[in-house]
Amino acid sequence: MDFKKLKEEIIQYSRRIGIDKIGFTTASTFDEMKNRLVRQESLGYQSGFEEKDIEKRVDPSLIFDEPRSIISIALAYPSKMKDAPQSKKGERRGIFCRASWGTDYHDLLKEKLSLLEDYIKEKVPEAMFKSMVDTGELVDRAVAERAGIGWSGKNCAIITPEFGSYVYLGEMITNLPFEPDKPMEDQCGTCNKCVDVCPTGALVEGGQLDAQRCIAFLTQTKGFLPDQFRTKIGNRLYGCDTCQTVCPENKGKDFHLHERMEPDPEIAKPLLKPLLSISNKEFKQNYGHVSGSWRGKKPIQRNALLALAHFKDETAIPDIISVMERDVRPVIRGTAAWALGRIGGEDAIEALKKARNKEEDQEVIEEIEKGLSFFTEGRS
Incomplete structure (x- = not known):
């Protein structure tokens, strides 16, 4: 042969x-x-x-x-x-990374x-x-x-x-013996932009990643996001592209070679508030075909709450209160409580006080206290 x-x-x-x-x-x-x-x-x-x-x-x-x-x-x-689509007041949007x-x-x-x-x-x-x-x-x-x-x-x-x-x-x-191709020489040189701008310092050094700090990983977890990373997520619902978008090698690179890779703008950059109440069936219908859905809707909804807090979207307060009061999942209720504290306002503080008297889950109670603390310590 x-x-x-x-x-x-x-x-x-x-x-x-x-x-x-x-x-x-x-x-x-x-x-x-x-x-x-x-x-x-x-x-x-x-x-x-x-x-x-x-x-x-x-x-x-x-x-x-x-x-x-x-x-x-x-x-x-x-x-x-x-x-x-553009994210605007009252209609804030999240974003899925390009790989999704x-x-x-x-x-x-x-x-x-x-x-x-x-x-x-x-x-x-x-x-x-x-x-x-x-x-x-x-x-x-x-x-x-x-x-x-x-x-x-x-x-x-x-x-x-x-x-x-x-x-x-x-x-x-x-099991076939093909002749190997030659590896390519490293061409990053002295450039260190990706390491310098990593939002969480996950790129410890060039070629060394602490996955536990990487936003791409954090957005896929299902539990409470560690406090130190909550304000770093921004409006990311799944994944992170920062270390790619700053790379000089990616400047001007945009290829549309495969029709099935083209994003549906309303899926890749969806409105945040509707995500809070989306059903399992709707989530599967709308997002089941994208790679960012593999962990289910829970991480996406948690991240949507963090994104609304990032935008300090006061128009979302009624939706977030509803989540805090009615959702059966402690992580979602607790994150909603934290988000209300970040956004602020009289309706938010009253809802948090009310929830504190009714909540039985200890972790959620802790998140409610964190939310209330923003009103006494400031929302930095």
């Missing part, structure tokens, strides 16, 4: 099916990434969403029988929204990888594969870096010369 020729045919086919970039690498262990992961774990910087076994994350042979090479793919996504615009990228990448598998299988019937996107064992970024898709930036994203860091990544382990 002429694998050099097959590789070229695969590259050509990948372009025909809309894969924006493809690279090949060996199936050897990712030793440098292992060192990074061990350090992450020792420092307590992991998010908890990752595969727990570090060895599986860096050694393809532990998850695939006799791997010979790995194919990495990238799809470019848009960085600008057409006809984006359009159809869930997991589905899009899996479809491309499946087509690639079928194509290779036709050429080589004995070919075997294990494809994964984001939730697999391997670290997508490590595979893409070694396969020459781009370099690993100080913002911990893969940066490509063509599309910047606005790319989705996926990979396929195979």
